[in-house]
Amino acid sequence: MADAKREIERKYEAAPDTRLPDLTGVRNVSAVVDGGVAELDAVYYDTEDLRLAAASLTLRRRTGGDDAGWHLKLPVAPGVRDELHAPLEDDVPDALARLVRARTRGAALVPLVRLRSHRRVRRLVDAEGAPLAEAVTDTVRAERIAGGHGGTVEWTEIEVELADGGDPALLDAVHKRLRKKGLKPAGSASKLARALTDTGWRPPEPPEEDGTAGGRVLAHLREQAGRLATYDAAVRRDLPDAVHQMRVATRRLRSAFRSYRKVLDRRVTDPLAQELKWLAGELGVDRDQEVLTERLTARVDALPVTLLLGPVRARLRAWAGAGRAEARARTLAALDSDRYTALLDALDALLADPPLRPAAAKAAGDVLPRAILKEHARLAARVERALALPAGHDRDVALHEARKTAKRVRYAAEVAQPALGRPAKRFAKRVKAVQKALGEHQDSVVARDTLRELAIKAHAAGETAFTWGLLHGREEALADRCERELPGLWERAVPGKPGRL
Known part of the structure; x- marks a missing residue:
């Protein structure tokens, strides 16, 4: 895997002088x-359709500077990106290409824009000389290589980047000082975005919602x-x-297809829902292993040392390690499969x-509540059936089915x-409690x-x-408590008025 770092920065418009x-x-x-001057030369890659x-x-x-090589930047939040670094070589490194596979899906990555920057570096340090941030002034010349009107654009910008482990409040304080001196925040989040915009590219914007059921679901x-x-x-x-x-994203997609069949034609969505079910299942092996490991580790950690008889921690670590390796391999195999790529393509086609x-053309306020209440009626039948069963395997299965419907x-x-x-929002919160x-009950079943x-x-x-039996008994008691609490939670999740949430 490529080396990674968290990049937290602010950009400001500037003139050459x-x-x-x-x-x-500050x-x-x-x-x-x-920090001297550096000459940077970077070629940005993308698919032909950006x-x-x-x-x-x-x-x-990028060549030049002290971090020459390949860089992939992934957005985390405004002004925050994860930057992954790979050694300098001619072609896009496989480690980075895999991380954008869900976007490229077989499309070639080609040179898009070349940016040459003259960088003046200044380092902000504390009383001991430790770095707090780096402020650079970049004079940039950008040349569109492919996929646009061509030509070049030039600009100057100031960038302030927080040092590793630094306090983000420093950037706020620097921002106030720069704003007092007349500097304005940059209009683009990155140099590439500005270069593309200034050479004629406009990022695609999703359609605005029009108040219809179709608009909201889409x-x-x-x-x-x-x-x-x-x-x-x-x-x-990882x-x-x-x-x-x-x-969760796969489940939300599949759930929307099922709940809003009055909005979207199920002849199209049902096959896609099946593929989403497959993907959720492949991811579920990894996720279920993760949840169970965390749960059992927490249970063992909570026990007094006098009740840890035998190599309990060692056996748990061995079990978790073996299961994790197998689950991780299965997850990556699914993401690298042609079936997964076809699923993403099918999603794009449906949205297009x-x-x-x-x-779908009717008002969202008229259509969506009916769909929600229909799902709630299905949940009511499953909860009531589960509560009517005697404690045991059949009840556990019925409660698990009710859980999936509640979700x-x-x-x-x-x-x-x-x-x-x-x-x-209130209705969703009440159902979430159920x-x-x-979910706690089902996790207890699996843990036992x-x-x-x-x-x-x-x-x-x-x-x-002894210790494993003790933990088994505690999980049994927890499941019993969940079953006793369920009727009260369910009563609060029933809609207040007929036909209303």
Whole structure:
């Protein structure tokens, strides 16, 4: 995997004769040290139809300065990007190409823009000489290589980047000083964005919502499809919670297809929903292993040392390590598959030419509540059936089915929140409480199965199974508590008035 760092910076417009104001004394800045001058030469790569630029991604090959090589920048938040670095070579490194595969999907990465920058560097340091930030003045000449009107553009900008581990409040203080001196924030988030804009490119904008049911559902689908592609790179980088967030996006898409069949033609969405189910299943192996490992580790950590009999931690680590490696390999295989690429292409095709039904043209406030209440009725039947069953395996299965339905009701309500406002938000919150209790119950069921397996292996190895049995009993008690709390939570999740959330 390529080296990575978190880049937190601010950019400002400048003229060729603009001088960087004195920043000494700004929030622990004791001195501003001259860092010299560098000549930078960067070629930015993208697909011919600018898929990376449309997603605010930048991929470049740069020479000059102290970090020559390939750089991929992934947006995290306004002014914050993760920069991944790979050694200088002629072609796009495989490690970086894989991270944008969800965007490129086989399309070639070609030279797009060349930027040559004359950079004047100044380092902001504290009283001990430790770096706090770096302020640079760049005089840039950009040349469009492909995919536009050609020609060159020139500009000057000032960039202030926080040092690794620095306090973001420093950037706020520097910002105030620069604004007092008349500097204005840059209009573009990156040099590439400015170069593209100044040479005639305009990023695609999603259609504005028009108050219809179709407009609201499609806006939600676009958002989740975007999250799917965004978290693809995070999963490949093995970032915390990335698998979970990507899996949630697949579930939200699939749930919207099912809940809003009056809006979208199921003859088109059903096959796509099946592929999303496949992807969620592949991601689920990794995610379920992650959740179970965290749960069992926390349970073991909570026990007094006097109750940890035998090599409990070692056995748990061995189990977790083996399961994690297998799950991780399965996840990456799915993301590298042609089936996954075809799924992303199918999502794009649906969003480009949505299979809208007549109800899509009606007001969102008329169509969406009915769909949500229909899902709620399905949930009611499943909750009531589960509560009527005696404790045991059948009830556990029924509660798990109710949990999945509760999640679908909640997702349907969240789709409608921008259109329906607070009633949908309150309803989603109440259903989420039911879902959470059901989820805790199901996690306990899965944990008990694993604890039993660990106990059997411990016994076979001549170890005491006392600790595993103790944890099994605690999980059983937790599940019982969830079942006792469920009726009260469910009562609060029932709609207040007929036909209303």
